[in-house]
Amino acid sequence: MxxxxxxxxxxxxxxxxxxxxxxxxxxxxxxxxxxxxxxxxxxxxxxxxxxxLGKDLGDEQFQGDMAQKLQDWFYFMFAKKHEKAKQHYKELSNEATIDVELQIYYKSMETMFHLVSNIQPEIVKQNIDDLTSIQEVIKNKNLLYFHLVKGVYNYTNKNYNDSYTYLKKVENKMFEIQVSQWEKGYIYYLLGLVSSRLWKNMISLDYTRTALKTFEELYEFNRCADCRILLGIIYQRIESYSEAIKHLELAESVADAFNDNHLLGIVYQNLGYIESKKDNSVAAIELYQKSLFYKKEQAPVQQVATIFTLIEEYYKQGNSYDGLKMVEKGLELVDNDDSLLEYKYHYRFYYYVFHLGLDHEKTIEYLTDVVIPYFESKKKWVHLSELARIVGSYYEKKAKYKAANEYFHLTIMALQKISQTEDL
Known part of the structure; x- marks a missing residue:
């Protein structure tokens, strides 16, 4: 510099x-x-x-092996070695350096640490702002890490388009600058992950397969399992169920070997979803219950999707008793958490459905006044297409054809949005 x-x-x-x-x-x-x-x-x-400025020109020698320590710290985050990552943070926070490049490197790694660990989330926003304010002087590998942090930050905040943009910058930079194999694998995995969120299924498959190949060569089994789960999700979306089950069961074997309850919860959730898609409701409920069992000690955010899918299966079975029990359990988890507002709306919708019925005026009113506007504003096209179709069918039965056309049009628009993102 x-x-x-x-x-x-x-x-x-x-x-x-x-x-x-x-x-x-x-x-x-x-x-x-x-x-x-x-x-x-x-x-x-x-x-x-x-x-x-209170600085000395000096010769800015690397202090000890700080650069290597920072790289090791990032590896521990990547490998999910949480205690080692915490120990490195403690050690590095007590080391000072006048080397500007190392200061920027440290700030990026500190931001990544708090993004993945969620220990002090307030540090993330401050560091992002600090790095953004001096981004014109960030170069070379530090620029790659800065874009990586921005990609993960936007993914965490569900800004998936922005996340994809930054991660593509990381990919482009990766061809100019030497990075380790595990870093390449991690970058490809993240691109696969955010592509799946944008329903770019074929793109996600390519990135995730590349990441999996890299992790297998490095014997990074936990990360292999992450890739297997993502592949399982994509394959079930394109209705290649046997391929999806194969990948999920391979992920299950890794989770069993490492006694990883978090991973097992995710695996059984996705296996249950496949059985649901195949109309095997009894098998789906059994798998969802296993998923919830492994998630019971985890944060609400880890449990809400499983509760929602259980509610849907109980509705399919006409089991309002167990369905309402799940609704009540779900509402207890989300009522005071605005970050889980989407699930609060899902649960309250089914509260109306179980008590009053799908075609009841109050159920439809709740959808039109609260739920559908929310999902439209958040661009939740999959849920929007399903719920708008329900309202359209209701109005069609009532011979309110103008209103029915409005919601059928919204259904088609949402389906087109899903298709467009998939084809990008």
Whole structure:
């Protein structure tokens, strides 16, 4: 990093204006040229500027093996070695360096740590803002990590299009800069993951297969299981059920070997969904119950989807007693959590359905006034297509053809949106 870039970095990280830094040393316009590499300042001016910033030019040697420690820290996050990652964070937070590149590297890794561990989520937003404010001086591998962090950050916040954009930047940068094999695999896995969220099924399959091949070569079994689950999800979407079950059962064997309840919960959830798609409701319920058993000690966010799918299966069976028990259980989990508002609406919809019936006026009113506008605003096309069709059919039976056409049109629009994202 050139002296001017270092000066800009230190000034921005200290929230100092160019006017405050330049005062009594040089003109603001000259400082701007120094920072942008349009002028080479004398050593004297550079020293004055750094002194005002409280920095020493020095030779900025790597302090110990900090760069390697940062790489190790990232690996522990990737490999889900949570205790080792926490220990590294504790050690690295006590180490200081005047090397600008290492400071940026550390801030990216710290952000990633809090994204994947959710220990201090408030640090994430602050670090993202700090890195964004100096992104013009972030280069080479640090730029790759910055885009990676932004990709994961947007994925966590369900901004899947933005996440995909940043991860594609990471992929492009990966061909210019040497990265380790496990990093390549992780990047491909993330691209597969966010592609699946955007219903780009064929793209997701390609990325996930590439990631799986990489992880198998490295014997990264936990990450292999993640890929198998994602492949299972994609294959069930395209109704290749035997292939989906094969991948999910391979993931199950890894989860069993490592006593990974979190992974088992996900596997049984997806196996249950396949049985549901095949109209094997009894088998689906049994698998969903197994999933919920393994998720019982986990956070509500891990349980809500399984509860919802159980409710749907009980509705198919006409089992309002067990269905309402699941609705009540679900509402207890989500009532005070705005981040789970989607499931709160799902559960309340089925509360009306079990008590009043699908074709009851109050059920339809709840859909039209609350649920459908919410899903439309959040671009939840799959749920929107299903619920809008229910309302359209209701109005058609009531001979309210104008209203029926409106909701059938909304159904078609939602299905087109799903198709468009899949074909991108």
């Amino acid at each position: 050139k002296p001017g870039e270092k000066i800009r970095y230190f000034r921005k990280t200290q929230n100092m204006s160019q006017q405050d830094l330049a005062e009594g040393i040089c003109s603001i316009s000259y400082l701007s040229k120094i920072e942008n590499g349009q002028a080479e300042a004398s050593n004297e001016i550079v020293l004055f500027l750094l002194n005002r």
